[in-house]
Amino acid sequence: MNYQELPVEEIIADKTSIPDIVIGRLPVYLRTLKLLHGHGQEVTSSQELGDLLGISSAQIRKDLSHFGEFGKQGTGYDIIYLCRQLEEILKVDGIWPVVLVGAGYLGHALTSYNGFEQRGFRIIGVFDNDPKKIGEDLGHVIVQPSSEIAEVVQKYSCQIAIIAAPTDYAQEVANTLIAAGIQSILCYAPITLTVPKHIRVEYIDPVIHFQHMTFYLEKKCLDE
Amino acid sequence: MNYQELPVEEIIADKTSIPDIVIGRLPVYLRTLKLLHGHGQEVTSSQELGDLLGISSAQIRKDLSHFGEFGKQGTGYDIIYLCRQLEEILKVDGIWPVVLVGAGYLGHALTSYNGFEQRGFRIIGVFDNDPKKIGEDLGHVIVQPSSEIAEVVQKYSCQIAIIAAPTDYAQEVANTLIAAGIQSILCYAPITLTVPKHIRVEYIDPVIHFQHMTFYLEKKCLDE
């Protein structure tokens, strides 16, 4: 087999052979490269990228080496070329449909955010169970009842969902999404979901970050 | 020195001797313990906790062992007692004041979120530069101009800030916050901030999670 002629996704023989922690850094590299590109810069180095990100240049080079040789000795990396390669590796050279469950303040914020599309994602459906919210127009989508999740997920072959529902409903929502065919969930509810092991769940909970920070702070609270 | 008589924070001889990754898991343990407590459960085990979180029981025991012996052989852990201990270790047994910069959709969602207080945090000031937003009443706080950040931070001895401002202003906002005395920043802008090394920054960017997920998905995008 001639690897040179295959697209990046075919070169990666075995996804599981690449550490997940490496995959997790690639989006950060991509984000930073796009920022540099936006500033008009055309070339960068592992050293510069590392300085910007607070990590070692060796780590960046080794991470990239899992996927190919993208740089040029003495010069560094062509930003546009490396962006394209990373986008292909991460499969974000297209637009992925995403469904969102929960049309509260957070759901509104997510729906209004206009930074998704340029990075590969579009919210194509918003669902809620509250009759007061159903029918509400959020710009380019209208809130639908949760009972229609399966239909929309299947219509768009959607694999990604966001849970922005109250904690008490999060597990139930996850079950519904998984039954509908969703493969990956980004969960904003402060709870660890129980899911089959082929389903990937990532979590966003600001309080987890705060509580991590306070360990290192000198204690000075209110109320005491 | 008799360690038995000292509060937890004094027992931890050297914060840097405990891996940061361990500290990062404690808030997740705490969150889960509180969930079990909410269900009326009084005792749990490292096994049960590990199953709920998808990690090994040994890891949980070893993590906790950095701080003391909180369990009882044959029985497990008293949930209330372990919660208290974790809260003390993480210093979230009081309320920390937090300032928020950015009163857009995200800022509104954060301000309206009522899950902060019971986990140790309170947004005591919201700032924005947009004259249209200044003066807006967000329930228990009113949007103030960014020029007042320093005054409020100092008045409350506030050490924690959230940046929910547009990407283009995030670095500038961070500089202002740090100059005002902020020690830890939770940044929602999709950018890596440049800060002095004694300042801790954590990031929340949903797209980073999405792009991490898509690596493992079968590619089926819109538009193609």
Place this chain on the structure above:
DNA sequence: ATCGCTTTGTGCTAAAATCCACAATTAAAT
């Protein structure tokens, strides 16, 4: 009192992640 089951805390082993350091290569300057 003893047995059988459970669970902790931990010494040690294994695995994973990070980092050093250098040959090879490129580009620019002289």
Place this chain on the structure above:
DNA sequence: ATTTAATTGTGGATTTTAGCACAAAGCGAT
């Protein structure tokens, strides 16, 4: 053409993290 400086990709050492497995201890049943 040669020198100098920069930068990559990577073998291998080092450091960090996770996991195994077991003695010690607690509890409940008989």
